[in-house]
Amino acid sequence: MLRILLLVSLSIAFAVEEDEFFFFGHEYKRTELGDAVDKASMRLLKDLYESSEDKNVITSPLGVLTLLSLYSTGTTGKIKEEIVNFLGLPDYKKMTESYKSLTEKFTEMNPEFLTMANKVYVASRYELTDEFTAVATRDYHSEVQALNFTNPSEAAKIINEWADQKTRGNIKNPVDENTFSPDTAAALFNIIFFQGHWHVPFEKADTVDKKFQLSATESVQKPTMHLVQSLFYHEDKELGARMVELPYKEPGFRMVVVLPDAMDGLPAVLDKLAQKGVLEDVFAMSPPGQDVDIDMPKFEVKSKFNLKDVLVKEGVSSIFNQQAEGIVKGQGVEVSEVFQEAFVKVDEEGATAGAFTGLVLVATSSLSEPPPPLPFKVDRPFLYAILHQDTVLFAGTYTH
Template sequence: MVTAPLHGRMACPAGKSCFDPRWTYVSIMELFVIILSLFATVCNGEYVDDFYQRTPLGDSVDIASMKILKESFQDAKDKNVIVSPLGVLTLLSMYSAGAEGENRAEILRLTGSSSYKQLEDNYANLTERFSAMDPSYLVLANKIYVSDQYTLNEKFSDVASRSYKSDVERVNFAEKKKTADRINKWAAEKTKGHISSPVNEGTIDEDAALALFNVIFFQGHWHVLFKAEETEEKDFFVDESTTVKKPMMKLLKPLIYFENKDIEARMVELPYKEKGFRMVIVLPDKKDGLPAVVEKVAQRGILQDVMAANWRDIALEIPKFEIKTNLDLENILSKVGVSRMFTEGASGVVREAPVRVSSAFQEAFVKVDEEGATAGAFTAIFIRPVSGNYRPPPAIPFKVDHPFMFAILHEDIVLFTGTYTH
């Protein structure tokens, strides 16, 4: 986000073995929210034994995330989309510290916050939660670059430092190459070299008063074994009549599974061993059903379904996929009700003048393969006599052979979400 002067789940089922380790690679990079995420886990032979509570904050992040996904999906010409909603919401929260009136109220409504104090407390807690994790596998950092022609408002500076743990550095935005080099160096350091040049001279707004950045870097291992030798080329339906060949990965394991007739989709959860992280795949019942599913989850989110899912034996087939997306966040945020910050001044950001947001965009990247890619629920076990003719139910086929959406969560917080169509 660049601002310019206004005047300018459950335990693994008994008897089932733990998932085997593999790597996953997920990266996000952006100007508004620069993110690189490498999500996965290491299995040490223990059962997954986590229970994740559904919270009001998780619900609000869920709904806001799905709204942002819907507009990103509809706005994109290429319907392969990846978006990092948490980073967007975090920086909106930070910016709102210097905004007032309807400018701030729009952000409160999108984030589902009843007051600014609740908004700040929520995102300060999320910042603390993720930045306090072991830096060997997770790095979260916020950064403010402020023009040498301006001075941050004392209250805004205090909130950015205290609640969002943001560093502040003074730059001369007119020196575009030098400024871009400094930003790129910071991004590379925070992402261990995985993001080395997220901005260039053309990105830099020489009239900017300040720019806000966020970086997340996570590295670990899959909790689910995909054997590369079992991956084979199969048909993937782009639509009802068009297919393309995709390398499909296979897995036969107990997984968290749910069916929802209201949104006409099924869900399966791929856990990471790293505590709390999981990927949810949402597969429409119809081959051309993705637009309708995206529309429905924008109204209700996915968290209630994720939390209601249960363990089943699943015969999973899912394509290896890679997505890179460039998003115009001004257009997307305007469609979800946050537009005034692009046209109206916020007087509490810098001392010298009100400021408005002059540009906001996101570049995101995600890669899922064999080397890469749990939830809260009430669990009940009813015991009945078993007849000698009893046979366990067969594995449920879950063949991801047509357009789908996905989300990666930590406990009940959506970190990013996307769609894959071809």
């Protein structure tokens, strides 16, 4: 049996500061695809958090989902059924149309802030089927390149150069010669790179060391950013968490920070979000009628996962033990590995003294004093998600 290596999502996100912004509104629509990506993303995040020794986790579930959608186009039967069920859309046609549209939207965005790239490498001694090649290039905007996997060190060098270029030097060596075996027939790759600039400035001078609780009894000092500003906010007592939205300058992008009420409440919040997703709460956010006084640690997280066990747990197992006949001409293939390397950095790098020029209007009375700021102290393990409109691009946890 020939093997196909599915390398998922070399993904990276930055958040850096700009000196001023204008707030143009908050008009996002909730879609069927957004809901499906959301729920699959929260399940993956929970599984990775639970299976990882390091509870600082960053993942780009969209990279996983995109490549599974592409892979499914060369499959039939149980393999296709499991992928469709996991991706959470009503049927195969809806799934492929949705990911075709999503890929087109993201690959055509300004690469200064978002790069989404798919690539299929096929072993030099094989050919992809005409149908799979057409779908990969036309619908998934994927490059297709022949590669000599019998020289694994040279193959790894070529792939790493592509990853380095697409992530602007931030993910350099995701593969090595041991990644590939002599029977590797093809490899599918996805890269998502996001570099956003805060709409709301965090002044670098306001960043000081503050206490971050690792647990109820243990704490450390963390460089902590500070901001007092009108932000979208929501409380969910059933979830046991509060959340704020930090918008980016780039249209449609935002980070949502979910802060558990309890010091040790992150696992319980993850359990609940894995069942319902985060979008229900995201779309319930609104200006609270007062400024939000937020403290949030600067952080940088890098994760590398083998996703095979997680996908099997989520019901996607046939890709690893059943043949896909529609990818490589004259050959059945199965997936040998699914892995992901992701990186996120959130800070105020490049900050300059600036003015906040934003408007969020709330009803006021000339006779009343403005209410005091609402405290939002991110001083305990929390989770976060980076979205474009209603689509989760990245999701992660920060615990230490």
